[in-house]
Amino acid sequence: MSGKPRLTYCNGRGRMEPVRWLLAAAGVEFEEIFLETREQYEKLIKDGALMFQQVPLVEIDGMKMVQTRAILSYIAGKYNLYGKDLKERALIDMYVEGLTDMMQMILMFPFSPPEAKEKNLDSIKEKATNRYFPVFEKVLKQHGQEFLVGNKFSWADVQLIEAILAVEEKIPAVLSGFPQLQAFKKRMSNMPTIKKFLQPGSPRKPPPDECYVETVLKIFKK
Amino acid sequence: MAGKPKLYYFNGRGKMESIRWLLAAAGVEFDEEFLETREQYEKLLQGGSLLFQQVPMVEIDGMKMVQTRAILNYIAAKYNLYGKDLKERALIDMYVGGTDDLMGFILMFPFLSSEDKEKQHAVIVQKATSRYFPVYEKVLRDHKQDFLVGNSFSWADVHLLEAILMVEEKKSDVLSGFPQLQAFKARISNIPTIKKFLEPGSQRKPVPDDKYVETVRRVLRMYYDIKAN
Numbered sequence: 001m002s003g004k005p006r007l008t009y010c011n012g013r014g015r016m017e018p019v020r021w022l023l024a025a026a027g028v029e030f031e032e033i034f035l036e037t038r039e040q041y042e043k044l045i046k047d048g049a050l051m052f053q054q055v056p057l058v059e060i061d062g063m064k065m066v067q068t069r070a071i072l073s074y075i076a077g078k079y080n081l082y083g084k085d086l087k088e089r090a091l092i093d094m095y096v097e098g099l100t101d102m103m104q105m106i107l108m109f110p111f112s113p114p115e116a117k118e119k120n121l122d123s124i125k126e127k128a129t130n131r132y133f134p135v136f137e138k139v140l141k142q143h144g145q146e147f148l149v150g151n152k153f154s155w156a157d158v159q160l161i162e163a164i165l166a167v168e169e170k171i172p173a174v175l176s177g178f179p180q181l182q183a184f185k186k187r188m189s190n191m192p193t194i195k196k197f198l199q200p201g202s203p204r205k206p207p208p209d210e211c212y213v214e215t216v217l218k219i220f221k222k
Numbered sequence: 223m224a225g226k227p228k229l230y231y232f233n234g235r236g237k238m239e240s241i242r243w244l245l246a247a248a249g250v251e252f253d254e255e256f257l258e259t260r261e262q263y264e265k266l267l268q269g270g271s272l273l274f275q276q277v278p279m280v281e282i283d284g285m286k287m288v289q290t291r292a293i294l295n296y297i298a299a300k301y302n303l304y305g306k307d308l309k310e311r312a313l314i315d316m317y318v319g320g321t322d323d324l325m326g327f328i329l330m331f332p333f334l335s336s337e338d339k340e341k342q343h344a345v346i347v348q349k350a351t352s353r354y355f356p357v358y359e360k361v362l363r364d365h366k367q368d369f370l371v372g373n374s375f376s377w378a379d380v381h382l383l384e385a386i387l388m389v390e391e392k393k394s395d396v397l398s399g400f401p402q403l404q405a406f407k408a409r410i411s412n413i414p415t416i417k418k419f420l421e422p423g424s425q426r427k428p429v430p431d432d433k434y435v436e437t438v439r440r441v442l443r444m445y446y447d448i449k450a451n
Contacts, residue, residue: 051320052320052353052354053353063309063312065312065316067315067319068319070315070318070319073295074308074311074312086296086300087283087285089296090287090295094273094287094289096292097289097290098273098274098288098289131274132274135273135274
């Protein structure tokens with residue numbers, strides 16, 4: 001037993017990617033098991049490893065953790081990325097939840113039918129530029145600090161850099177009206193643990209392709 | 223100004239109901255402002271009160287909090303309903319994640335077409351009885367304690383009771399295979415703050431009706447079809 005957290009998921013981003021980001025940002029090494037077949041998934045269920053019969057699953061500190069938010073909150077709490085008090089935590093939670101809502105659209109995108117993809121892409125662009133990015137642009141502009149909350153690196157910063165890069169993959173010029181976010185992106189990308197995660201060969205997963213979609217549908221078909 | 227928390231939402235359950243439950247369970251009195259018109263909503267937007275242009279919004283301790291989960295986390299921690307350490311918190315988060323997913327199926331229910339409602343009804347009952355309830359039944363059976371986590375009343379207990387009652391509204395005998403949950407339901411319902419919340423005249427909201435759906439659609443200009451998941 002290595003003691004490193006062990007992640008079980010498909011070999012792709014999905015709901016596990018924020019967990020990979022947060023562990024990497026915290027400088028925590030982890031192992032991964034990739035689900036490739038339905039049989040693997042059914043065995044996990046039969047073995048009682050999945051509390052609600054779902055992945056992500058993260059084995060950490062003797063627990064078999066499920067529910068993405070629970071996992072992320074635990075990691076953030078454990079590695080001091082969750083603010084210094086209840087109020088900072090509240091801000092981090094608000095920011096993270098907002099970004100998660102935005103990322104949900106990107107998460108579902110590969111699974112939408114071809115005829116809906118253009119509309120969905122417009123929706124992502126619209127929400128990113130009118131609802132979400134302006135909030136974080138304003139936060140950074142107002143306090144003039146390097147990090148979103150409490151002048152200290154936190155889960156919120158990791159979630160924001162992940163979200164920015166994910167949206168840019170779909171809409172390359174999306175940050176053009178957001179100078180604070182451009183500077184933020186550069187700053188975060190240069191933090192040693194994040195820089196390492198952004199290099200080839202890291203556990204970061206590529207954007208979902210057809211093969212990934214096929215695998216997911218095959219494993220989880222109802 | 224210390225003041226009571228103030229909740230901004232429609233006059234109905236939706237995403238605010240879990241917050242009402244948790245504040246009530248903690249014995250915290252709160253005020254409510256109900257959104258009835260588009261103008262009210264736009265005024266909130268223009269005033270910059272809604273961080274992501276959405277409700278729920280709760281004014282509490284000088285903050286205008288949005289995002290249901292953030293609000294619930296804050297209340298749970300503030301009123302000591304979030305476990306005694308990181309590991310208990312992790313358990314509570316996992317359990318609440320499950321009941322949240324279950325109640326999510328019910329949340330969208332009023333907005334579905336009649337045909338989809340029938341299908342969704344079956345999904346709710348199936349998920350409750352084969353995926354979610356068995357987990358909590360086993361937790362209670364295995365540790366034989368009164369509460370889900372750490373032998374101490376927590377947010378997880380409040381959320382589970384809320385979920386049980388909501389599913390029972392759809393199928394009244396849904397707990398028939400779950401003796402632990404039946405006992406849990408009786409026990410938690412008798413906690414004084416919860417008992418009070420379950421009485422008529424409390425701020426608990428009734429099952430959503432057509433009028434509620436109309437109000438939400440009108441205020442949010444949400445006229446598109448909601449698809450069942």
